[in-house]
Amino acid sequence: xxxxxxxxxxxxxxxxxxxxxxxxxxxxxxxxxxxxxxxxxxxxxxxxxxxxxxxxxxxxxxxxxxxxxxxxxxxxxxxxxxxxxxxxxxxxxxxxxxxxxxxxxxxxxxxxxxxxxxxxxxxxxxxxxxxxxxxxxxxxxxxxxxxxxxxxxxxxxxxxxxxxxxxxxxxxxxxxxxxxxxxxxxxxxxxxxxxxxxxxxxxxxxxxxxxxxxxxxxxxxxxxxxxxxxxxxxxxxxxxxxxxxxxxxxxxxxxxxxxxxxxxxxxxxxxxxxxxxxxxxxxxxxxxxxxxxxxxxxxxxxxxxxxxxxxxxxxxxxxxxxxxxxxxxxxxxxxxxxxxxxxxxxxxxxxxxxxxxxxxxxxxxxxxxxxxxxxxxxxxxxxxxxxxxxxxxxxxxxxxxxxxxxxxxxxxxxxxxxxxxxxxxxxxxxxxxxxxxxxxxxxxxxxxxxxxxxxxxxxxxxxxxxx
Amino acid sequence: xxxxxxxxxxxxxxxxxxxxxxxxxxxxxxxxxxxxxxxxxxxxxxxxxxxxxxxxxxxxxxxxxxxxxxxxxxxxxxxxxxxxxxxxxxxxxxxxxxxxxxxxxxxxxxxxxxxxxxxxxxxxxxxxx
Amino acid sequence: xxxxxxxxxxxxxxxxxxxxxxxxxxxxxxxxxxxxxxxxxxxxxxxxxxxxxxxxxxxxxxxxxxxxxxxxxxxxxxxxxxxxxxxxxxxxxxxxxxxxx
Numbered sequence: 194x195x196x197x198x199x200x201x202x203x204x205x206x207x208x209x210x211x212x213x214x215x216x217x218x219x220x221x222x223x224x225x226x227x228x229x230x231x232x233x234x235x236x237x238x239x240x241x242x243x244x245x246x247x248x249x250x251x252x253x254x255x256x257x258x259x260x261x262x263x264x265x266x267x268x269x270x271x272x273x274x275x276x277x278x279x280x281x282x283x284x285x286x287x288x289x290x291x292x293x294x295x296x297x298x299x300x301x302x303x304x305x306x307x308x309x310x311x312x313x314x315x316x317x318x319x320x321x322x323x324x325x326x327x328x329x330x331x332x333x334x335x336x337x338x339x340x341x342x343x344x345x346x347x348x349x350x351x352x353x354x355x356x357x358x359x360x361x362x363x364x365x366x367x368x369x370x371x372x373x374x375x376x377x378x379x380x381x382x383x384x385x386x387x388x389x390x391x392x393x394x395x396x397x398x399x400x401x402x403x404x405x406x407x408x409x410x411x412x413x414x415x416x417x418x419x420x421x422x423x424x425x426x427x428x429x430x431x432x433x434x435x436x437x438x439x440x441x442x443x444x445x446x447x448x449x450x451x452x453x454x455x456x457x458x459x460x461x462x463x464x465x466x467x468x469x470x471x472x473x474x475x476x477x478x479x480x481x482x483x484x485x486x487x488x489x490x491x492x493x494x495x496x497x498x499x500x501x502x503x504x505x506x507x508x509x510x511x512x513x514x515x516x517x518x519x520x521x522x523x524x525x526x527x528x529x530x531x532x533x534x535x536x537x538x539x540x541x542x543x544x545x546x547x548x549x550x551x552x553x554x555x556x557x558x559x560x561x562x563x564x565x566x567x568x569x570x571x572x573x574x575x576x577x578x579x580x581x582x583x584x585x586x587x588x589x590x591x592x593x594x595x596x597x598x599x600x601x602x603x604x605x606x607x608x609x610x611x612x613x614x615x616x617x618x619x620x621x622x623x624x625x626x627x628x629x630x631x632x633x634x635x636x637x638x639x640x641x642x643x644x645x646x647x648x649x650x651x652x653x654x655x656x657x658x659x660x
Numbered sequence: 661x662x663x664x665x666x667x668x669x670x671x672x673x674x675x676x677x678x679x680x681x682x683x684x685x686x687x688x689x690x691x692x693x694x695x696x697x698x699x700x701x702x703x704x705x706x707x708x709x710x711x712x713x714x715x716x717x718x719x720x721x722x723x724x725x726x727x728x729x730x731x732x733x734x735x736x737x738x739x740x741x742x743x744x745x746x747x748x749x750x751x752x753x754x755x756x757x758x759x760x761x762x763x764x765x766x767x768x769x770x771x772x773x774x775x776x777x778x779x780x781x782x783x784x785x786x787x788x789x
Numbered sequence: 790x791x792x793x794x795x796x797x798x799x800x801x802x803x804x805x806x807x808x809x810x811x812x813x814x815x816x817x818x819x820x821x822x823x824x825x826x827x828x829x830x831x832x833x834x835x836x837x838x839x840x841x842x843x844x845x846x847x848x849x850x851x852x853x854x855x856x857x858x859x860x861x862x863x864x865x866x867x868x869x870x871x872x873x874x875x876x877x878x879x880x881x882x883x884x885x886x887x888x889x890x
Contacts (some may be wrong), residue, residue, distance in 0.1 A: 194866050211756075272806055320872070321860075329864060332868060342872075345884065353811055359854060360830060363831045363835045363847075365833075366834075366839075367847075368838075370841070370842030391797075393666070670798070671802060674805075675806055679809070717866070724860060728880055
């Protein structure tokens, strides 16, 4: 019975998604769309409640495929919250609201499985359920050529990356003979990886696959195009929750720091530098955010490398804190930008006059950008502080230095957005902003949360039981 | 590290060899008989580029999905006796999700050939203007 | 009886063939085929690993790889229909370079 309790969130999500999908086929008008939206929120909320009330470290369910440690539960609840947020803030398409909401729920189900995976098989299935839903969500508005192109590119590259990942897992399985993550970590520590070349290669391929999903630097080519092509809230979801879920699934592999630490170090350093430099050269807002998200993955990897080392603040704790801080800001920024209607792609100059037309929206975007840049009153500042201090106390000197340098570069392109936001209009007469009261209140609530946790970070640390 | 290196070299070497050898050994030689589409077979008639209708294509995609989904029932079928009623219940839940896909396709007109061909032609004409 | 290591080597060759296919080919359909080859190489490696260790987990994993690969390809083919209707080509480079709107 306790097994069923552990699986309850997944069961709720799977059946709920099915229900929404089938209900959506009957009629499509505004009333039905609103009903489906709230039904999806209720389903996601129910799953989050069921997850929050599972006891940590209870019995693993489904033959050890799903585990529930406290970290995994925290991650799962956060991802579901971001998902519910996306469902509420996004504009569902008129003709296919059922499919839209069902796919979002299925993506959430994938993230849940991924964040709580206790075996290589669950990890693979979680990643695939998530990516398969995202392929369709990206190219949902396929009458826009860009959406179709972005979706196709993402499909080809992500499938390629998945193949790397699963072949890597196959080599790991062939050399250690177990799919269970805890068992695997034990066998790796007793046998040692250096005497198992096949497993070394396998983990290398696995890192390539994970790097693709995270858009870390040598594997980041898709990020800018895909974010630009996808609908705003979906881009936010890819950048925040889906990356966070992959990071959560990557935590059980902390033993890789001993063997593949150099590679991870390089990926982290390169992501910080290249992401920020590319952001500097970009003039289109969504692409700037895409490059900044690449840089943020670099920062997060500093915490991963620090692992459980650190005085008071462990690397993993700092990483979770940062994932939450970053996810709130980037999801908010992408969604807020999607309210500004353009028939072509949103450039920095198109932001001129937003502050006059809608001061509330401009202020929210300002808060999100400040948090991403890591400027004090926002939560992003403490996120970076914890990450880099964990990095320093774990003995990495150069990574935090590079990170600070990168952040300094980053401030420039973040400022470029803010300056344009608050510039006087006049040359931007065809600015059109449209949102419902619900959408703007959600955005404002998120911005408020960012400022609140930025002023009192201790509340979040105790709430998440991090350090 | 050395065995890993050997392994890597072997893998890449074999793949390159397999592709390279066929290029090296099999110089492209042309003669009328060799250039026939089916050498020493029946000579084809008509254009080989027949236009597949889009409904056919979509039905084929659906066939692939349902075909492969049923594969997941094989391990259960093999261990039917040992798994008992619990296994039966789990397989039943799985079948609900397979049936969901079918009901969805049905409700959206994916099983009606006429519906598929009208939507496909509507899309094609709208994308051209 | 052949040792399982040889199956692993075959899987690696298949995998590299798939990688080369994805990199060299420019047609969407062939790229999808190459990805499918890579997935199936992983499946073969799993089955070989399960034979090496004498336990069924790897074979179960292979059964999970198949529907996932089929789903990837199904979505890919559905996108291919739309891409062809829009661009009148399946050449990935042409599609990537076209910057309309």
